[in-house]
Amino acid sequence: MRVMFAASEAMPLVKTGGLADVVGALPKALAKRGVDVTVVLPKYGEITKEIADAVVTLTVMEVQLGWRRQYCGVQEVTVDGIRFLLIDNEFYFKRGYLYGYGDEAERFAFFSFAVLEMLDKLEVLPDILHCHDWQTGLIPFLLKTRYANRPGYRDIRTVFTIHNLQYQGVYSRELLQDLLATGDNSFTEDSLEFYGAGSCMKAGLRFADKLSTVSFTYAQEIQTEEYGEKLDGVIRQRSHDLWGIVNGIDTEVYDPMTDPHLAFPYRNSASKKRQNKTALQQELGLPVDENVPMIGIVSRLTGQKGFDLIGAALPALMKEKVQLVILGSGETGIEAMLRAALPGNRSKMAVWFGFNEGLARRIYASSDMYLMPSRFEPCGLSQLIALRYRTVPIVRETGGLVDTVEPYNEYTGTGTGFTFGPATVHDLLYTVRRALSFYDTEDHWTRIVTNGAKKDYGWESSARLYCKLYRELVS
Incomplete structure (x- = not known):
């Protein structure tokens, strides 16, 4: 089974929060279970020089973003046994921080298009595209609408994981229509429309084949008005496709016996x-x-x-x-x-x-x-x-x-x-x-x-559940 993770950050390349820990550690646990995993990320300027110097350019292409045609490089590097593909565009990603800019919608719309355009350049298409949080929410939408007729694309299944429903990538309808070159038909209640604007999070929730979130209890909570961030109705409609799979941690990275930052390594002392x-x-x-x-x-x-x-x-x-x-x-x-x-x-x-x-x-x-x-x-x-x-x-x-x-x-x-x-x-x-x-x-x-x-707080049991989810999709 071939799985491609699409995310906005991952350890050990670049990190602002827990998303990076998950996208860095889960592929290693999946690989131990025989899954062929690739992770695709933006190539940020914050990626360490050691890793940036090791990348190899696979291809160069142009990405159509609304009326613009933008340069895109696809680079490859292997870190800790996992293959990473980096989407290179210095205008969008070589900045001082990962997030917090006025053109976030454009940056991650570009990333979403680039991921799907890149698939044509690969020798083998993935069976599963596993997308993480709002920054990749447009990928399932584009795959089902814009790319559905490309050879092989129709067979790709998608999983969309909600790491934090509070952050939704909500932008004006006019801006998203311009970036996506789409008409009013994409901004209906059962598509991207969100209280007069458009939501990248809702795009993932509506168009992914399966949904997951990062604990069982949170999967129940986000179906309520209190925790649903105005998307609880959408999530309830898709409750039969929603899996709550608790995160783990990389127990090799987080080990008090081998942690180089500690003055006194220990286990149970x-x-x-x-x-x-x-x-x-x-x-x-x-x-x-x-x-x-x-x-x-x-x-x-x-x-x-x-x-x-x-x-x-x-x-x-x-x-x-x-x-x-x-x-x-x-x-x-x-x-x-x-x-x-x-x-x-x-x-x-x-x-x-x-x-x-x-x-x-x-x-x-x-x-x-x-x-x-x-x-x-x-x-x-x-x-x-x-x-x-x-x-x-x-x-x-x-x-x-x-x-x-x-x-x-x-x-x-x-x-x-x-x-x-x-x-x-x-x-x-x-x-x-x-x-x-x-x-x-x-x-x-x-x-x-x-x-x-x-207690075991590693990724083994969670990886087993993700494999079960993937198998349901590809069977």
């Missing part, structure tokens, strides 16, 4: 984990005390991640015997809130604004607990990484957090973390304090950490 904590305390200027419980957060600083709850809880939380370490960047209001909280809490709180992969790993490894009070969470990878690093998650009961963190039951000794339901400051503080109380009871804490260590 509590003493080595405490040594990492004291090293991080020194690094961040916190009082050095291995017995103080440390709570870590590595996150985008957005409302989705529950930072309004964290901000409201901070005054009470800072009265506890605890240290809070946060790494992230995002909304200016949240950054301002954290900056304002720092001066009076230097002995209990440290914040690094921006992103630093090495520091992120050290926070996972050094923290005793990991806090994720998300308003919604399609899957979440941070709680899986935390568990891999023997750090106990404290999460809100939503999306993939429900599917991956089992609440601790002190009577049965089962559970891997602590959870709360209502998105309130009271429930967050109650749950954090409950976790702190068990931290002070060594037998309970050892049991919780041991329970988490026994």
Whole structure:
């Protein structure tokens, strides 16, 4: 079976978030199960020089984008045993950042056309085109409408994976009609139309052969008005085609025994984990005390991640015997809130604004607990990484957090973390304090950490489900 992933980012080439981790790790797990996997990405200027220097140009072509004919190079490189194809156009992709430009619709419409035009240049067409998030949502639409009559294209099946329904690629009808050179018939309720505009996310939801999202619970949530981001009706109509498959993590990349960013590699050693904590305390200027419980957060600083709850809880939380370490960047209001909280809490709180992969790993490894009070969470990878690093998650009961963190039951000794339901400051503080109380009871804490260590958070079981999905499509 030949599967081609189309995505806007993938590790280890380029990353802004969890999408890159998934698109980087899942193909390796699929390859171990005998699937022939290729990943196609834009060739960003941010791709490392080592990888960019290794690429080989396969072909050069022109892509029709509305009334424009644009240059497109197709380049190839193999990384960690996976074949990557890079769509090269420096005007669209050689910029300072991956996203955030005024011509996002044009950039990813170009990418979508380029992926489909490129298929003609390959020796063998894929059986499955697996598209990820709104940046590739136009591909299933174009395949079913513009490219349906090309030889071999009709046999290609598509999967569209929703990583975060909140980001939808919504643009004016006029702009998308210009870019796609399409008429009013493409902007109806059962096509791209979305409240007077057009939605790339809806294109994927309507035209892909199968849909998936990144946890079972999120697949149920997005069919409701509360979580459906005005697309719940579309998703309910396609519920029979929707699979909820929880993400995994690359357990070779995220391994505290081999992680080069850690001062003290470890597996199940509590003493080595405490040594990492004291090293991080020194690094961040916190009082050095291995017995103080440390709570870590590595996150985008957005409302989705529950930072309004964290901000409201901070005054009470800072009265506890605890240290809070946060790494992230995002909304200016949240950054301002954290900056304002720092001066009076230097002995209990440290914040690094921006992103630093090495520091992120050290926070996972050094923290005793990991806090994720998300308003919604399609899957979440941070709680899986935390568990891999023997750090106990404290999460809100939503999306993939429900599917991956089992609440601790002190009577049965089962559970891997602590959870709360209502998105309130009271429930967050109650749950954090409950976790702190068990931290002070060594037998309970050892049991919780041991329970988490026994879980498998790799990609094997998820890859098996994706293979089942692919087989249904091609049979």
